[in-house]
Amino acid sequence: MSDPNACARAGKDRANIYTEITDKIIAELEAGRIPWVQPWGTAAIKAPLAMPRNASTLRGYSGINVLILWGAVIECGFSRQSWLTFRQALGLGGHVRKGERGTTVVYADRFIPEDERRRTAETGEEPGTIPFLKRFTVFNIEQCDGLPEDVAGSVVPPPPDQIEPQAESLIAATGADFRIGGARAYYNTTGDFVQVPPPAAYFEPINWHRTAFHELSHWSGAASRLARDLSGAFGSKSYAREELVAEMAGAFVCASLGIVPTVRHADYIGSWLEVLREDNRAVVRAASAASKAADFLLGFQQRPIASVDEGDEVAA
Structure with missing residues (x-):
């Protein structure tokens, strides 16, 4: 049986993601810190200057996720810019250590509202979709054990x-x-x-x-x-x-x-x-x-x- 309140709750959660992200960026700016500018190379920062990437796919994270992951590296004192999901760590033969807290990042998806489905079913037109963000959790490779050496290695900066x-x-x-x-x-x-x-x-x-x-x-x-x-x-x-x-x-x-x-x-x-x-x-x-x-x-x-x-x- 469908839940008539599910869409409302989903909409509220989508709004909350945007609000959470925006509030954090605003707080940083108000404090005089620029989220896309980090004090790389200082004694307080262990991680090398690099764009964050997925340690399994080697693909770079993009958009707001760059700011989120850079911020997590600074806040948690990580010395790596590589990340994995819980399942990816297992797939590589390792695991996330018990008690480690992940970092929430986001990706975009789209959904078709129910009234739009009904309208297009009657007219035969292409349905309009609404974009929204979904959450997922990643862990820095320093939060994992048992990963292969080539995965756990650091990004080598250019000469x-x-x-x-x-x-x-x-x-x-x-x-x-x-x-x-x-x-x-x-x-x-x-x-x-x-x-x-x-x-x-x-x-x-x-x-x-x-x-x-x-x-x-x-x-x-x-x-x-x-x-x-x-x-x-x-x-x-x-x-x-x-x-x-x-x-x-x-x-x-x-x-x-x-x-x-x-x-x-x-x-x-x-x-x-x-x-x-x-x-x-x-x-x-x-x-x-x-x-x-x-x-x-x-x-x-x-x-x-x-x-x-x-x-x-x-x-x-």
């Missing part, structure tokens, strides 16, 4: 002397109209070009690369590429949303290349908070769009990056 050459190679590989000069960095939507001041204008040379990937993240959103809304005027909410996407995307690209992410526009924190407080799905959507932008840019590398794990969050 320091190769980081900047690889970054410059990627910038060139995008084929973007990339101009060096002037006193400020920006993406020109009308002319479809990126402009960044010369490297000498930056206190640290690597900051030039960080800035370049932030602006290229905007470039990725053009109508001919990922088609995000880039029409927002400075100070508008749509402008703040796009800046949020570019901040995260730049951080994801940097982390993938071995560059420690930093905040490019900390003065926008107030506007990001305003957007997040009004819409509890905004940060999930922004993180999803950021992963798509980062994957798009990193896709110009000769070696393809790991694809999105089917358990990862996508736009919802």
Whole structure:
């Protein structure tokens, strides 16, 4: 017998997931901590700079899951960026230690409301679906015993002397109209070009690369590429949303290349908070769009990056 309250409860749980995630991100921002920028390389952080990945499939986690798992690494003091589900640990011949507490991540799914099913059954049209998030639990490999050595091994960071050459190679590989000069960095939507001041204008040379990937993240959103809304005027909410996407995307690209992410526009924190407080799905959507932008840019590398794990969050 069907439960008439099941849909209502499911809807409430879906709303709770978004609210839980958003509240945590808001709390971090209010405390002056940026979830997509972690203090990698400091004595307090054991884990190497890397994007989180599934130790069984070797696929990278994406979207809001990156922020969730980075946060768990910091909070719990893990020294690895690799994760497994309970069943995956068993499948690899290991197990999660008794008493270990997992980390909740999310993935997107869709459902068809009952009234929509009835309507389409009568009309023969394709049913409309509603996206939502589902929870699942993963464990850091340090919470597991008995895993094979190759699974339990650490991610090897790129050699320091190769980081900047690889970054410059990627910038060139995008084929973007990339101009060096002037006193400020920006993406020109009308002319479809990126402009960044010369490297000498930056206190640290690597900051030039960080800035370049932030602006290229905007470039990725053009109508001919990922088609995000880039029409927002400075100070508008749509402008703040796009800046949020570019901040995260730049951080994801940097982390993938071995560059420690930093905040490019900390003065926008107030506007990001305003957007997040009004819409509890905004940060999930922004993180999803950021992963798509980062994957798009990193896709110009000769070696393809790991694809999105089917358990990862996508736009919802």
